[in-house]
Amino acid sequence: MIDFGNVFILAQKELRDAGRNRWFMLYALAFTGLSLALAWMALKSAGNYGLAGFGRTSASLINLILLIVPLMGLTLGALALAGEREQGTLLYLLAQPINQAELLLGKFVGLALALVAALGLGFGLTAALIAVNGGGAQIDIYLALLGLGCLLAIASLSIGFLISALTPRGSTAVGVALFLWLILVFIGDLGVMGTALVLQLDVNQLFALALANPLQLFKIAAVYSLRQNLEVLGPAGIYALRTYGSQLLPLLVGLLLAWVLLPFLAATFSFRRKGIL
Amino acid sequence: MAEPIIRVTHLTKRFGSLTAVDDVSFDVQPGEAVALWGANGAGKTTALRCLLHLAPFSGEATIAGLDVKKQGKAARYQVGFVPQELSFHDDMSVGETLVFYARLKKVAGGTDFTPLLERLELLDHVRKPVRDLSGGLKQRLALALALLADPPILILDEPTSNLDIRAREDFLRFLYELRRDGKTLVFSSHRLEEVRALADRVLLLEAGRLVLAAPPRELERELGRTTSLYLALAAPAVDPAFALLESSGLAVSRNGGHGLRVQVPSDAKSEPLRVLHEAGIDVEDFTVE
Numbered sequence: 001m002i003d004f005g006n007v008f009i010l011a012q013k014e015l016r017d018a019g020r021n022r023w024f025m026l027y028a029l030a031f032t033g034l035s036l037a038l039a040w041m042a043l044k045s046a047g048n049y050g051l052a053g054f055g056r057t058s059a060s061l062i063n064l065i066l067l068i069v070p071l072m073g074l075t076l077g078a079l080a081l082a083g084e085r086e087q088g089t090l091l092y093l094l095a096q097p098i099n100q101a102e103l104l105l106g107k108f109v110g111l112a113l114a115l116v117a118a119l120g121l122g123f124g125l126t127a128a129l130i131a132v133n134g135g136g137a138q139i140d141i142y143l144a145l146l147g148l149g150c151l152l153a154i155a156s157l158s159i160g161f162l163i164s165a166l167t168p169r170g171s172t173a174v175g176v177a178l179f180l181w182l183i184l185v186f187i188g189d190l191g192v193m194g195t196a197l198v199l200q201l202d203v204n205q206l207f208a209l210a211l212a213n214p215l216q217l218f219k220i221a222a223v224y225s226l227r228q229n230l231e232v233l234g235p236a237g238i239y240a241l242r243t244y245g246s247q248l249l250p251l252l253v254g255l256l257l258a259w260v261l262l263p264f265l266a267a268t269f270s271f272r273r274k275g276i277l
Numbered sequence: 278m279a280e281p282i283i284r285v286t287h288l289t290k291r292f293g294s295l296t297a298v299d300d301v302s303f304d305v306q307p308g309e310a311v312a313l314w315g316a317n318g319a320g321k322t323t324a325l326r327c328l329l330h331l332a333p334f335s336g337e338a339t340i341a342g343l344d345v346k347k348q349g350k351a352a353r354y355q356v357g358f359v360p361q362e363l364s365f366h367d368d369m370s371v372g373e374t375l376v377f378y379a380r381l382k383k384v385a386g387g388t389d390f391t392p393l394l395e396r397l398e399l400l401d402h403v404r405k406p407v408r409d410l411s412g413g414l415k416q417r418l419a420l421a422l423a424l425l426a427d428p429p430i431l432i433l434d435e436p437t438s439n440l441d442i443r444a445r446e447d448f449l450r451f452l453y454e455l456r457r458d459g460k461t462l463v464f465s466s467h468r469l470e471e472v473r474a475l476a477d478r479v480l481l482l483e484a485g486r487l488v489l490a491a492p493p494r495e496l497e498r499e500l501g502r503t504t505s506l507y508l509a510l511a512a513p514a515v516d517p518a519f520a521l522l523e524s525s526g527l528a529v530s531r532n533g534g535h536g537l538r539v540q541v542p543s544d545a546k547s548e549p550l551r552v553l554h555e556a557g558i559d560v561e562d563f564t565v566e
Binding site: 006089091094096273 | 326329333350351354356360366368378382
């Protein structure tokens, strides 16, 4: 039986700790600063009219989110359990009248809220800059991108959590998380293309391979929200739109939600099986 | 006899091929002070952690009638725990730490910890970050946290191992008062003097197995423990004292020009002093090791 009062207490503490985490604050500030810079450039490139400010900014934000948000989520998640296990604070927490599920859920919810707050800060200030400059068009796209960015952040956190549950030391967990980030961000696209060429994959297999990467899920969903077509993504994009039509976005969001849920459940299972010692 | 407040039955904990705790069973009565005694690696810490169900184990353990495997959370409400390695969140202040753990323990009566902090002499440190506390103060904070919800049982893992002699004495005084107040104490230690001062009963662990459960005095006899007594004497008294102690059956040797070293059972340290006093030989000073 989960006591949500305990989950709330632990989530509050995680949120407060994230605010004191220098690396996390640095990432959040970098994301905000770069968002503002991209919005400013998008507004300038639209001339003095500021037309379609949110739409243009959303397009340029996609790559920024793909780069920074998974890094924030993965590293924050990787330190969540392994760091505290190493310090001994996790053992002391579990010696209190709480259960493992409450501890894991409290930590996860607190860190997810911290990520959402960091994204909210970046998106909020950027929205204010666009609004002040009169570029209020296509705010719905901008909000959709915020929602998808939050989902990607929480999915990355969940994967980081799993790494943390499987790794005994904080430094190892962060190392693994950074390596995975590198694979997902930089080798993801090239890897899929290379594999497709070597194995001569069909377009449907290529699309299925892309869906295995949460960053690709985000990218496809974000581009689709922005343009309502996926021609820019090549044959796999065209195939996806023709095959799934209006069901594509729910499918992509559902798969991102699966990336949130499944690694977290696997982390819980691993943590419960191994115990804290 | 009352129903035991702690019951451990066939507790076994393995880490791969290593058996850290091997088929250990014992009961603890309410208000009793029980020490787990043994060398490093004997399984004391692992046994205590299993009792709190911090790791899966085979066998059974109940606290206040609650099965720690099935009702672990309810069982831990009955316990205050002081770990060997004091691991708090260093960036929190003493006050914040108390509030955080009080909320988790559902402590009734708000957040006024003044009486507890006064008792443990922590009141002046309430605003300090935990990282700025000395080892002794951290240990007192650990005890304060353990006592927040006024649990009937305290489980302490090597509570004085990281303390200097002054801090150790202070901490043992607090524990003695708690024992007098009726708390049930289960603690691990490898210091015999600590066990002797505090425990009603000692559980001797060797390589994970429980080899003896007895009062501290009996344990000392069982172990054949002896203490070295160093006696400082006036120069003319050394030779007669040596002869007298030797003839009394004590293991005596010379220790420099004005001293003797006598090996005595730990529960009979005054014996050489009595023998010399009765013979009219003055002892100028003595130390015990």
